[in-house]
Amino acid sequence: MRPTICELVGVNYGDIEMKERRKMTKRDVATQFLDSNLTQFRCPSCHAAFRQVADGTVTCEAGHAFDLSKKGTLFFLKAPVTTEYTTEMLTNRQKVLGxxxxxxxxxxxxxxxxxxxILDAxxxxGTTTKWLATHxxxxxxxxxxxxxxxxxxxxSGPAxxxxxxxxxxxxxxxxxxxxxxxxxxxxLSPANYQEFDRVLAPGGRLIKVIPNAHYLQELRALVYPEGNHATYDNGPVKRHFMAHYPNASVTPVSYDFDxxxxxxxALFAMTPLTWQAMDRKSAILQQGLTHVTADFEVAVVTVP
Ligand SMILES: C[S@@+](CC[C@H](N)C(=O)[O-])C[C@H]1O[C@@H](n2cnc3c(N)ncnc32)[C@H](O)[C@@H]1O
Ligand SMILES: [Zn+2]
Structure with a gap:
């Protein structure tokens, strides 16, 4: 029998033929994903193993139940948390990253x-997760x-x-x-290295990306025309990482983005960095930028 595309690319979606998968809803796709990888998960409330995923719900051995949304997403918090990122900012971030x-x-x-x-913590x-999953x-x-x-x-969007x-x-x-x-x-996110160590397999890789000094420097210069905020100091974040993982290697990545x-x-609207300059927003947008610097350090460690 000829292998399906799923088999050729080696993704663990179970035995479902691709043409069947195309007919699945996003909730079905997520159910299939969870079913194929269930033993890798555990209940965030009581830490027991998940017993089953059925009828759009994943349930742990102790009976805690988590419903899959129509979009195939899960909600693992006790209560929603408000962050500084509004839907408008996130939509603009999706546009720039996209x-x-x-x-x-x-x-x-x-x-x-x-x-x-692999977890994107x-x-x-979701643009970074989807990019990595495709590649x-x-x-x-x-x-x-x-x-x-x-x-x-x-x-959101098609699966x-x-x-x-x-x-x-x-x-x-x-x-x-x-x-x-x-x-x-x-x-570019917060970290919890104790928890990261717990979930990584022996030989697993932790890859942390931190902004480097010149990240968004042209935008910073517009926001802080008089100050010394045009560069960013990643020292505290990097020192914290290196203290926990002294054997990590660090690769600098820097480029210009048109x-x-x-x-x-969209770039102006995606980051809290520009909140300082909301009163000058229309002048800054009119002035514009034709390119911006992306400057990162990619820190990598293989856990023992
Ligand atoms: C600067 S954004 C980076 C997002 C994405 N990695 C990217 O590069 O576009 C930082 C993200 O960390 C998330 N975050 C902050 N604290 C978190 C936590 N305790 N658990 C999970 N996510 C958290 C925020 O909601 C936000 O989406
Ligand atoms: Zn539980």
Whole structure:
């Protein structure tokens, strides 16, 4: 028998033929994902294993039940948490990232990934998770973010062939069993290294991306024309990471990204950085930028 596309690319979606998968709803796709990887998860409330996923609900051994939304997303928090990112900011972030702003950085992240189940911790509106899932088809990806509006956006649009599973959750209380993940990416987001160590398998990779000094420097210069805020100091975040993982390697990634007026407006609207300059918004938008610097450090460690 000829292999299906799923078998050819090696994604663990179970035995479902691709033409059957195309007829599935997003909730079905998420159910299939969970069913195929159920032992890798655990209940975020009581830490018991998940017993089953059926009728759109995943249930733990102790009876805690989590319903899949129509978008195939899960809600793993006790109560919603409000963050500084509004749906409008997240939509603009999706537009800028969708235009490829992070692509060269994500290519470097992808180089360090090994096949298996991979978590994007602090996935935001999901563009990074989807990009990695498409470019690393022999792995399965989960995106977790504490912001419900972010995960709602991540779950929007048609499900792709390599659809990640998205869940609202806290990266300090991850819904994963101990020592199961092949990889954990943590891009411009907060971290909890104790929890990351718990969920990573021996030999698993942690890849943390932090902004470097010149990240968005042209935008910073517009926002703070008089001050010394045009560069960003990643020292505290990097020192904290290196203290926990002294054997980590760090790869700098820096490039220029071209902006149209439309993309510049989206860039201005996607970050809290520009809140300082809301009173000068129309002047800044008129002045515009034709390009902006992307400057990161990609810190990688293989856990023992
Ligand atoms: C600057 S955004 C980066 C999002 C995405 N990685 C990206 O690069 O576009 C930081 C993200 O971390 C999320 N976050 C903050 N605290 C979190 C927590 N305790 N658990 C999960 N996500 C969290 C925020 O909701 C936000 O989406
Ligand atoms: Zn439970």
């Amino acid at each position: 235009a490829g702003f992070f692509d060269p950085m994500l290519k470097v992240v992808q180089r360090f990934l090994t096949p298996g189940l 602090g996935s935001g509106e 690393q088809p022999n792995s399965a990806f989960v995106g977790i973010d504490i912001s419900k509006p972010a995960i709602t956006l991540a779950g 792709s062939e390599h659809q990640p599973l998205f869940a609202v959750g806290d990266l300090a209380r991850l819904p994963f069993a101990d020592n199961g993940l092949a990889g954990l990416v943590n891009i 902006l149209t007026p439309d993309l510049f407006a």
